[in-house]
Amino acid sequence: MTVPLPPTPVLETERLILRPLEARDVPAIQRIFPQWEVVKHLHATVPWPYPDDGAATNMVQCLEDQAKGLKFYWAVTVKGSDELRGRIDLWAFDPERRDSRGFWLDPLLHGQGLMTEAADAVTDYAFRTLGYPWLYLTNSIANRASGRIKEKQGAVPAYVEPHGFVSGPGERQVWLLTREAWLARQPV
Numbered sequence: 050m051t052v053p054l055p056p057t058p059v060l061e062t063e064r065l066i067l068r069p070l071e072a073r074d075v076p077a078i079q080r081i082f083p084q085w086e087v088v089k090h091l092h093a094t095v096p097w098p099y100p101d102d103g104a105a106t107n108m109v110q111c112l113e114d115q116a117k118g119l120k121f122y123w124a125v126t127v128k129g130s131d132e133l134r135g136r137i138d139l140w141a142f143d144p145e146r147r148d149s150r151g152f153w154l155d156p157l158l159h160g161q162g163l164m165t166e167a168a169d170a171v172t173d174y175a176f177r178t179l180g181y182p183w184l185y186l187t188n189s190i191a192n193r194a195s196g197r198i199k200e201k202q203g204a205v206p207a208y209v210e211p212h213g214f215v216s217g218p219g220e221r222q223v224w225l226l227t228r229e230a231w232l233a234r235q236p237v
């Protein structure tokens with residue numbers, strides 16, 4: 050059971066503007082997303098090799114989910130330009146869901162703490178504005194950068210399970226981040 054979400058809000062961080070994903074973002078996604086560095090640790094449901102209409106097809110699904118209030122999709126933009134450089138998603142709260150947030154970023158921008166910033170803004174929105182009690186989060190065990198972002202947020206490892214990735218079968222780490230753990234880390 051999930052409660053439909055409000056419209057996706059604009060979130061601002063020190064260096065980023067997270068704005069709702071729009072159909073006009075398709076060309077940027079089609080240009081940035083189909084890179085091995087971006088897709089290798091993602092779910093095996095991502096088509097690979099990535100088709101020429103991959104971003105357009107996926108966009109239809111995203112906008113449908115967003116319109117139904119099932120999921121938030123933000124375009125990650127760097128202040129000074131409105132162009133999409135990555136994406137971050139958040140599902141409506143569902144106690145059964147084990148994979149509540151997803152993200153990817155243009156490899157040209159990796160290693161600067163940008164997705165940490167984006168994930169912190171989205172997580173704060175989930176806990177403080179929407180009042181989620183917890184988030185279950187996942188990543189391939191091999192995806193150290195993604196795991197580190199969760200660890201820095203106060204998530205604790207819950208369990209490991211087999212999972213299919215674009216790069217083949219592997220294991221995924223499931224993490225639990227509670228509202229209490231998140232709030233305890235925030236400045237008063």
Ligand SMILES: CC(C)(COP(=O)(O)OP(=O)(O)OC[C@H]1O[C@@H](n2cnc3c(N)ncnc32)[C@H](O)[C@@H]1OP(=O)(O)O)[C@@H](O)C(=O)NCCC(=O)NCCS
Binds near residue numbers: 159165187
């Ligand atoms: C995961 C991803 C979004 C991270 O974006 P990013 O902006 O580079 O991440 P940040 O710089 O905010 O933080 C990464 C953290 O991981 C650490 N890290 C990066 N590579 C690492 C590695 N190989 N081993 C250990 N830690 C690593 C960084 O040092 C940083 O931690 P720190 O702040 O303690 O130094 C980016 O790598 C990406 O788009 N990957 C492809 C898509 C993907 O895998 N998405 C996640 C699916 S679960």
